[in-house]
Amino acid sequence: MTTPLLLICPVGLEDLVRGDLRDQHGVVSQLTGAGQITVDDPLSVDLVGPMVERVQVPLDGDESISRAAELIGVTRPAFRVQAQDALTRADWIARVESRGWVNDPADWALNIDVDAGAIDLGPWHWSRRIGQLRRLPATTPGPVAAGLLRMAKLRDGDRLLDPCAGVGTVPIVDALLRGGPAYSIERDPEATRLAAQNAANLSVQQSVSVLEADATDLPFDDGSMDRVVSDLPFGKRIGSNELNKTLYPAILREIERVLTADGRCVLLSDDKRVFAESVAHARGLKVSGERVVRYNGVTPTAYIVRRSRRPKRKRS
Ligand SMILES: C[S@@+](CC[C@H](N)C(=O)[O-])C[C@H]1O[C@@H](n2cnc3c(N)ncnc32)[C@H](O)[C@@H]1O
Known part of the structure; x- marks a missing residue:
């Protein structure tokens, strides 16, 4: 079964991201929201272009968490959980820790964003794929x-x-x-x-x-x-x-x-x-x-x- 990937980019650049995926890699995508593109085919990290800031997997139960770990190639990734509601957050942390994974909000590989219904793949983030820059308040993303x-x-x-x-x-x-x-x-x-x-x-x-x-x-x-x-x-x-x-x-x-x-x-x-x-x-x-x-x-x-x-x- 393939897991859809959500590519998050600045709003207004979606057509350029989709055009590059199609023209350079033959990848078909859909525009699924402002600044959000969905790719159903399996996509390797090196095909994700530089206009994409983050890559996510839709959060859909335990299966999606396992799939996210598989995508980043780590058996027991460090994770963090984002949820406004403290009980929901604690519940998710306990659920993921029971797999033997470590809750590390400062240095995570998977960010389980319960409120957004998505899991961020840390190693697929722009700064990890392209490079980390020292910034000032007016720095261009x-x-x-x-x-x-x-x-x-x-x-x-x-x-x-x-x-x-x-x-x-x-x-x-x-x-x-x-x-x-x-x-x-x-x-x-x-x-x-x-x-x-x-x-x-x-x-x-x-x-x-x-x-x-x-x-x-x-x-x-x-x-x-x-x-x-x-x-x-x-x-x-x-x-x-x-x-x-x-x-x-x-x-x-x-x-x-x-x-x-x-x-x-x-x-x-x-x-x-x-x-x-x-x-x-x-x-x-x-x-x-x-x-x-x-x-x-x-x-x-x-x-x-x-x-x-x-x-x-x-x-x-
Ligand atoms: C929006 S910021 C640019 C951000 C930049 N792309 C980055 O990622 O850091 C505009 C910049 O223009 C610089 N600036 C303003 N007037 C300038 C001038 N006359 N000559 C050169 N730089 C100037 C500011 O100091 C500021 O760093």
Whole structure:
């Protein structure tokens, strides 16, 4: 009997996840909820793409718990139980402990989420499949970064720039998935330090150049970047809407300068009005597509931005 797998991704990326499963692996899936995709066929962990955050098995009695352990290949996995009701929780813990498994809420391999009716497979989590990054409050979740990169359609050898890279999530995920070359620009020294540390911890420091610099005065030649992918400051946790009125136009001017003639950008922002006005004023750039995503209580838009005319000037 096959057990359905539930793939959990940021809301708004489901069609991309399903398209990749179909086109790259011939796997048929169904959309079964916002940010939830169900696969009925057996699926190995290496086919789960980078836009998927978590993989679950529906919680359906003892059989499903045994199946979850089988999927992660551990006979007696450490587990934890999530349930609002304390009695239900205690009951489930006793039931699973009777199998000789250890209840370890700090270091679990299976998370039995009774309220959600699903079991999380720990070793199939994004951070275990792709990599663990040190984070700051405004850090882009890995699956969202992977979605932005997917929209950017990077080709082998393309030079990727993130001008507001924070702890380097976007360029580092690109380096892990594609091998770079990628450039991580950030003006905050602490975030830059973490970006360099993340790149070193994940052994991609050869593919990612981490620089402390200003996105409004980039240390790159005209037309030197094939792709620009960035989670811009939304003006909530970082900066303000008022600041974005000058910051966004200045960043877009620099992006326009460094982008190759056939370059493509994917820029994420929740300050949508200011972003739209800024692109409208950047006469050399235009929005050619957009996609709303939802994660962690925010609903920003990922804008695909391209040149609206060929670049004129050269600076080197
Ligand atoms: C939404 S966060 C980016 C998060 C990043 N993708 C990550 O995973 O850490 C926006 C970042 O833009 C940076 N930033 C704001 N203004 C900047 C500027 N003028 N030049 C470079 N970075 C800037 C902020 O310090 C912040 O780290």
